Amino acid sequence: MSTTIIDRIKKEIAALDVTATPKEVGVVTAVSDGIIEISGLTSARMMEMVVFGVGEGATLETALKQTTVLYGLVLNLEEDVVKVVVLGESAGIREGMTVFRTNTLLSVPVGDGIVGRVVNALGEMIDGKGAITTDKNMPIERVAYGVMDRSSVNEPIHTGIKAIDSMIPIGRGQRELIIGDRGTGKTTIAIDTIINQKYEPAAKRPICIYVAIGQKRSKTANIMAQLEKAGAMEYTTIIATSASEASPLLFLAPFTGMAIGEYFMQQGKDVLIILDDLSKHAVAYRQMSLLLRRPPGREAYPGDIFYLHSRLLERSAKLSAELGGGSITALPIIETQEGDVSAYIPTNVISITDGQIFLETDLFNKGIRPALNVGISVSRVGSSAQTKAMKAVAGKIRLELAQFRELEAFMQFASDLDADTKARIDSGRKYVEMLKQTQNNPMPFYKQVVSIYGANTGLFDGADPKNVRAIEDAYQAFIERDRKATLDAVESTRALSDELKADLDKSIVDFKEANSNLYTA
Amino acid sequence: MKDTYVHALLELIQSGQPIDTVLMNLTKVLASRGHSKLHGSILNDLMHALELAQENSLPKVTVAKEGSVSEAEIKAALVKLSVPHDEYKVTYNPNIIGGLIATYQSKQLDQSYQTKLRELYQSIITT
Numbered sequence: 001m002s003t004t005i006i007d008r009i010k011k012e013i014a015a016l017d018v019t020a021t022p023k024e025v026g027v028v029t030a031v032s033d034g035i036i037e038i039s040g041l042t043s044a045r046m047m048e049m050v051v052f053g054v055g056e057g058a059t060l061e062t063a064l065k066q067t068t069v070l071y072g073l074v075l076n077l078e079e080d081v082v083k084v085v086v087l088g089e090s091a092g093i094r095e096g097m098t099v100f101r102t103n104t105l106l107s108v109p110v111g112d113g114i115v116g117r118v119v120n121a122l123g124e125m126i127d128g129k130g131a132i133t134t135d136k137n138m139p140i141e142r143v144a145y146g147v148m149d150r151s152s153v154n155e156p157i158h159t160g161i162k163a164i165d166s167m168i169p170i171g172r173g174q175r176e177l178i179i180g181d182r183g184t185g186k187t188t189i190a191i192d193t194i195i196n197q198k199y200e201p202a203a204k205r206p207i208c209i210y211v212a213i214g215q216k217r218s219k220t221a222n223i224m225a226q227l228e229k230a231g232a233m234e235y236t237t238i239i240a241t242s243a244s245e246a247s248p249l250l251f252l253a254p255f256t257g258m259a260i261g262e263y264f265m266q267q268g269k270d271v272l273i274i275l276d277d278l279s280k281h282a283v284a285y286r287q288m289s290l291l292l293r294r295p296p297g298r299e300a301y302p303g304d305i306f307y308l309h310s311r312l313l314e315r316s317a318k319l320s321a322e323l324g325g326g327s328i329t330a331l332p333i334i335e336t337q338e339g340d341v342s343a344y345i346p347t348n349v350i351s352i353t354d355g356q357i358f359l360e361t362d363l364f365n366k367g368i369r370p371a372l373n374v375g376i377s378v379s380r381v382g383s384s385a386q387t388k389a390m391k392a393v394a395g396k397i398r399l400e401l402a403q404f405r406e407l408e409a410f411m412q413f414a415s416d417l418d419a420d421t422k423a424r425i426d427s428g429r430k431y432v433e434m435l436k437q438t439q440n441n442p443m444p445f446y447k448q449v450v451s452i453y454g455a456n457t458g459l460f461d462g463a464d465p466k467n468v469r470a471i472e473d474a475y476q477a478f479i480e481r482d483r484k485a486t487l488d489a490v491e492s493t494r495a496l497s498d499e500l501k502a503d504l505d506k507s508i509v510d511f512k513e514a515n516s517n518l519y520t521a
Numbered sequence: 522m523k524d525t526y527v528h529a530l531l532e533l534i535q536s537g538q539p540i541d542t543v544l545m546n547l548t549k550v551l552a553s554r555g556h557s558k559l560h561g562s563i564l565n566d567l568m569h570a571l572e573l574a575q576e577n578s579l580p581k582v583t584v585a586k587e588g589s590v591s592e593a594e595i596k597a598a599l600v601k602l603s604v605p606h607d608e609y610k611v612t613y614n615p616n617i618i619g620g621l622i623a624t625y626q627s628k629q630l631d632q633s634y635q636t637k638l639r640e641l642y643q644s645i646i647t648t
Contacts, residue, residue, distance in 0.1 A: 010618075010619050010634065013618075013619065013620075013634045013637060013638065014619070014620065014634070020630055020631055020632040020636075020637075021630075022601065022602050022603070022628050022629065022630045023628070023629050023630075023631070024627055024628060024629075025624070025627055025628065025629040026627060040626065040627030041627060042627055057614065057616060058616060059616045060616070060618060060635050060638060060639065063635065063639050064639060064642055080528075098624075098629070100629075
């Protein structure tokens with residue numbers, strides 16, 4: 001090409017209306033373990049995002065091919081240097097590289113289009129379904145709503161799990177911790193809760209956010225498949241950070257989830273967020289803090305580990321009517337070692353949340369699934385978060401189980417027990433059987449009410465405890481088929497009127513007559 | 522610990538203390554504290570820090586090739602950057618195609634053709 005043409009093109013480029021303004025830059029002086037020391041950036045702010053000039057010095061062709069941007073997060077402001085954690089792979093960063101300020105604190109792009117998608121900790125799409133349409137950016141770190149901006153938690157969120165909805169009810173805006181050893185069914189409870197929301201009317205259905213923190217990719221893929229199969233992905237967003245990703249991304253993931261949740265809460269919608277799990281989150285934060293040379297405390301965790309989780313979970317709230325009445329219900333998960341709930345991180349999170357669901361390995365191994373220890377699980381919101389129908393039937397079940405647990409020890413020596421004790425033990429065993437539930441099989445609350453009412457009023461009388469679940473399934477099918485109006489009435493009124501109770505009593509009698517074969521020992 | 526020594530030495534040198542005095546006092550302090558083994562690495566780090574400070578004391582201007590940008594344009598860019606424009610160091614990088622990139626300490630003004638074309642491309646593909 002002739003020099004004249006090249007010069008002419010250069011004149012055109014020079015005349016391009018792309019205004020250059022002075023920028024504040026820094027220079028990388030040290031790189032180690034994902035922590036970058038930068039000289040310069042004198043006006044950088046805490047939690048500000050910076051961009052690494054990874055394509056610096058490359059040709060235009062190479063620069064145009066680069067589709068990803070490498071971000072960093074300012075976490076330490078020291079006298080001469082700024083320490084930044086890389087939000088991605090630090091392999092391409094070299095000493096002397098230029099780093100640019102973005103002048104924005106870390107935020108995540110959000111919009112209605114994010115529902116049903118799988119994103120990473122920075123809100124970027126990773127499910128291959130195209131770009132996500134977003135309306136605005138929500139800050140990752142945000143001060144929680146004040147006391148006057150909140151209202152009391154009085155609306156239930158149903159998990160679909162009989163043992164939880166009857167005895168450890170969760171309300172919209174509550175934080176309920178799910179805690180237990182590995183392999184006890186913590187994630188199963190969380191996923192069943194998400195799936196159960198499909199039984200809610202669309203207007204009241206909460207938007208679900210599942211945050212996978214440091215989980216195996218196979219596990220996250222499996223969860224996504226379960227949700228898709230159940231039709232729950234329509235109202236669920238998954239934030240996936242795998243175990244192989246950098247610890248800053250694991251640290252950010254739950255904050256990203258909370259920021260997305262706050263976007264919907266501010267629109268007056270209800271949100272359910274699952275944080276799976278905060279133990280891995282604490283470990284990632286510990287790793288980051290140690291690399292940043294922050295002083296280690298107990299178990300080498302940094303001194304602000306409590307504040308990390310408290311400021312995250314405090315953002316879960318039920319807003320007042322003036323602010324739209326939206327809510328974020330948080331189900332954080334903590335994994336214990338050998339059932340030790342008195343360890344550092346579990347006790348921290350227990351003291352932050354509004355109740356806990358304890359899952360025990362012994363119960364799981366005995367076949368009691370969900371492996372809930374009802375005796376020490378609690379919901380501090382309590383029956384305020386229960387429908388009238390559930391409140392009417394759930395009171396007896398807790399008492400029965402408490403008495404059963406006390407008498408369980410005597411079962412070993414069951415030869416000379418009096419008739420009343422044997423009856424209580426028999427009743428307790430039937431309740432335990434009735435509360436068992438298979439995975440991915442959440443039960444809508446109105447069916448739960450019917451089952452528990454049946455258990456309270458003699459549905460299982462005369463039956464062997466081993467047949468309880470078969471009887472329950474058959475009774476549910478019977479009600480669905482022959483007493484649909486009663487079931488619909490329980491669902492719509494959310495209360496058990498005397499008339500409905502009479503209908504249910506009659507249905508139990510009719511069922512027992514028609515299904516006597518289920519009652520033979 | 523080594524960084525603390527280097528930091529202190531830099532401050533003493535920048536405050537105008539004679540270099541011979543500073544180095545002699547360093548030897549004495551290291552000996553009294555039992556840190557003589559750090560002497561070599563401290564001097565090494567000090568030299569690096571001084572070289573870096575010297576390099577950063579002048580604005581650096583990167584152009585595509587010699588003569589592609591006039592002195593008047595360079596000085597105008599340095600004025601826009603609000604930095605001293607009497608003396609500057611010029612480096613060459615043909616990848617910027619044309620224009621210039623002026624850098625001084627933690628400030629940068631990028632008027633290169635490469636950046637202009639890249640930003641134009643990104644604005645086209647995102648609209």
